[in-house]
Amino acid sequence: MNAAIRCELRVARCGFKKIMMKLSKLIFCGVTFVIVFMSLLPFIWFVNTSLKTQAEVTAIPPTLAPSGSLHFYHSAIVKYDLLHYVKNSAIVAGATTFITLFISILSAYVLARLRLKYKGLIMGSLLLVSMFPQISIAGPVWKIMQSLGWLNSYQGLIIPYVTLTLPLGVWILTIFFKELPKELEDAARIDGCNRIQTLYKIVVPLAAPGIFTAAILVFIYAWNEFFFALLIMTQRKFQTLPIGIALFQGQYTLPWGEIAAASTVATVPLVLLVFLFQKRIVRGLSAGAVKG
Amino acid sequence: MAGLKITTLKKSFGRNTILQNISFEVSDGEFCILLGPSGCGKTTILRIIAGLDQCDKGEIFIGDREVSNLTPKERDVAMVFQNYALYPHMNVYENMAFSLKIKKLSKTKIDKKVRKAAKLLDIEDLLDRKPRELSGGQRQRVAIGRAIVRNPRIFLFDEPLSNLDARLRSTMRVELARLHQKLGTTMVYVTHDQVEAMTLGDKIVLLDKGVIQQIGPPQKLYKSPSNLFVATFIGGPQINLIEGVLDADKNKFLFRAGSLIIDLSSRSGLKKYLGLKVTIGIRPESLMPADGPFLGSLEVVEHIGSETILYVKTVNGRIIAKASPIFQRKTGDKISLALRTPDVHLFYKGIRI
Numbered sequence: 001m002n003a004a005i006r007c008e009l010r011v012a013r014c015g016f017k018k019i020m021m022k023l024s025k026l027i028f029c030g031v032t033f034v035i036v037f038m039s040l041l042p043f044i045w046f047v048n049t050s051l052k053t054q055a056e057v058t059a060i061p062p063t064l065a066p067s068g069s070l071h072f073y074h075s076a077i078v079k080y081d082l083l084h085y086v087k088n089s090a091i092v093a094g095a096t097t098f099i100t101l102f103i104s105i106l107s108a109y110v111l112a113r114l115r116l117k118y119k120g121l122i123m124g125s126l127l128l129v130s131m132f133p134q135i136s137i138a139g140p141v142w143k144i145m146q147s148l149g150w151l152n153s154y155q156g157l158i159i160p161y162v163t164l165t166l167p168l169g170v171w172i173l174t175i176f177f178k179e180l181p182k183e184l185e186d187a188a189r190i191d192g193c194n195r196i197q198t199l200y201k202i203v204v205p206l207a208a209p210g211i212f213t214a215a216i217l218v219f220i221y222a223w224n225e226f227f228f229a230l231l232i233m234t235q236r237k238f239q240t241l242p243i244g245i246a247l248f249q250g251q252y253t254l255p256w257g258e259i260a261a262a263s264t265v266a267t268v269p270l271v272l273l274v275f276l277f278q279k280r281i282v283r284g285l286s287a288g289a290v291k292g
Numbered sequence: 293m294a295g296l297k298i299t300t301l302k303k304s305f306g307r308n309t310i311l312q313n314i315s316f317e318v319s320d321g322e323f324c325i326l327l328g329p330s331g332c333g334k335t336t337i338l339r340i341i342a343g344l345d346q347c348d349k350g351e352i353f354i355g356d357r358e359v360s361n362l363t364p365k366e367r368d369v370a371m372v373f374q375n376y377a378l379y380p381h382m383n384v385y386e387n388m389a390f391s392l393k394i395k396k397l398s399k400t401k402i403d404k405k406v407r408k409a410a411k412l413l414d415i416e417d418l419l420d421r422k423p424r425e426l427s428g429g430q431r432q433r434v435a436i437g438r439a440i441v442r443n444p445r446i447f448l449f450d451e452p453l454s455n456l457d458a459r460l461r462s463t464m465r466v467e468l469a470r471l472h473q474k475l476g477t478t479m480v481y482v483t484h485d486q487v488e489a490m491t492l493g494d495k496i497v498l499l500d501k502g503v504i505q506q507i508g509p510p511q512k513l514y515k516s517p518s519n520l521f522v523a524t525f526i527g528g529p530q531i532n533l534i535e536g537v538l539d540a541d542k543n544k545f546l547f548r549a550g551s552l553i554i555d556l557s558s559r560s561g562l563k564k565y566l567g568l569k570v571t572i573g574i575r576p577e578s579l580m581p582a583d584g585p586f587l588g589s590l591e592v593v594e595h596i597g598s599e600t601i602l603y604v605k606t607v608n609g610r611i612i613a614k615a616s617p618i619f620q621r622k623t624g625d626k627i628s629l630a631l632r633t634p635d636v637h638l639f640y641k642g643i644r645i
């Protein structure tokens with residue numbers, strides 16, 4: 001009798017536990033969904049707008065489902081010369097990423113592996129530099145670029161970008177390089193590699209996840225940056241996407257649809273990039289190198 | 293192929309002196325073992341030979357060339373690391389071919405060498421696999437394969453078997469011995485396992501705390517250990533050590549420790565130690581259950597198949613002896629032990645006399 005009751009109680013408790021587990025899972029999923037939805041909302045909104053027709057954009061009440069017209073893309077490209085800005089952004093962001101990574105890889109390897117005095121100081125000052133508010137260095141940077149005659153040139157923007165993204169790149173890669181087993185580099189040197197060969201044949205392939213992470217972050221920064229671009233690129237010829245899109249707006253016009261279309265074009269490459277390299281960003285590539 | 297000679301090597305990390313006055317020679321084709329407890333500097337010596345670390349003082353010769361200031365590449369040695377250190381982003385074939393590619397050998401030559409080494413090590417089926425898809429023993433073979441394709445002047449092994457289980461270790465031990473016979477290359481092999489050292493080595497360099505304790509063939513270290521450290525480190529179960537005084541009775545030398553008296557009449561040249569405190573060392577297999585000077589009771593009896601190990605409690609402390617596998621008596625029984633042979637080791641202040 002007693003045992004039966006106890007048994008039933010236990011079953012009930014078990015059921016309760018199961019329900020709680022399901023509930024917590026549900027809540028977890030719900031919260032995640034809300035957060036994802038909220039962060040995606042602006043994106044969804046302008047992608048949605050970009051696919052409307054002129055009439056749909058101004059309709060009251062607003063239409064939720066766009067008709068899927070590509071009219072705004074066409075006009076952004078033809079009337080507002082969107083591709084010109086895309087090209088400039090690609091050049092600036094691409095070059096920034098390449099140069100930053102090249103320098104970061106070399107310096108991060110030195111910081112991670114070679115015996116150096118004041119290593120902590122170097123790392124600390126890197127962090128410090130990356131914390132300067134942009135506005136405080138904008139004046140000097142502009143002055144330097146002006147005296148070099150580099151206002152309105154690609155290098156006029158690439159060099160400040162490289163400077164600003166280097167601390168991030170060096171930090172990420174130093175941490176990655178430090179985690180790689182040292183024996184692999186010893187093995188490479190025994191196998192006849194010099195330091196540089198060891199770096200690009202062993203260290204870089206193994207740190208690929210870190211390098212991709214750094215590359216994407218740097219690229220996104222350079223692709224989105226607005227403030228320096230506005231200061232340094234005053235001529236249409238060299239302006240990048242964020243500036244270009246901001247200047248779509250005339251004194252009397254607000255080309256809402258074209259701005260949405262351009263924003264979509266500006267965002268999609270980044271999304272694609274992250275999706276493409278997501279797999280490469282997973283860790284654990286070095287599994288199996290050494291025991292344990 | 294070449295011999296190796298190291299003279300008065302010294303190395304410190306910061307304020308800690310890790311190696312002191314290390315000198316030894318390995319002749320061409322010899323299998324030399326660096327043996328010693330953990331942390332005694334074995335890996336450091338190997339890394340200095342390979343050129344991965346620089347020494348503070350001393351010279352290293354490979355063949356008749358001084359290599360102290362050369363890069364690892366110029367020294368042309370191969371090293372198998374304690375934890376394999378296979379390149380995880382390359383498959384087995386690429387791992388083995390890597391050094392040859394760096395040397396810019398032709399594709400066909402590389403292929404021939406890699407396949408030959410793979411065949412020798414019986415890893416031909418694994419060539420397409422990544423290191424993470426291999427078992428410990430297989431990784432070990434690949435690591436060795438990566439070393440032998442290069443046909444180096446000297447092989448350096450850093451505890452290559454320490455990560456394997458006992459059975460695999462004994463198979464690999466035999467294979468290493470076979471490999472050495474086949475290749476005939478000079479090998480320097482680090483281990484802290486004295487069984488490996490005794491079975492594989494032509495010569496053992498025994499280290500403790502960065503100082504060489506004794507150099508010689510395995511049997512010599514076993515039969516005439518130059519000091520107490522060597523005596524206790526080599527041989528299992530451990531040698532029995534008893535402290536006492538050297539005494540004489542008429543023309544006979546005696547070892548006396550309390551009521552225990554051991555006849556040393558077979559020894560000569562002990563005169564200057566007369567009346568001094570000495571330590572006697574007796575290997576377990578030199579003792580057998582019979583009427584003799586050691587009296588005590590059986591503490592533990594271990595039947596290990598081929599023989600029986602006896603742990604006997606005596607007034608001189610615990611004494612370990614070996615008996616035949618059919619030994620019958622049990623724990624607690626009174627027993628007396630006798631010397632099977634007159635070969636005992638005597639130490640004065642830790643040094644062999």
Ligand SMILES: Nc1ncnc2c1ncn2[C@@H]1O[C@H](COP(=O)(O)OP(=O)(O)OP(=O)(O)O)[C@@H](O)[C@H]1O
Nearest residue numbers: 305306310328329330331332333334335336337484
């Ligand atoms: N890079 C280093 N910096 C400072 N001390 C070191 C360094 N490498 C080794 N040591 C010290 O040198 C000593 C010898 O190290 P080593 O690795 O040669 O020992 P080992 O004999 O190979 O030991 P094990 O059998 O555990 O591998 C140790 O006390 C260790 O702490």
Ligand SMILES: [Mg+2]
Nearest residue numbers: 334335374450
């Ligand atoms: Mg070691």
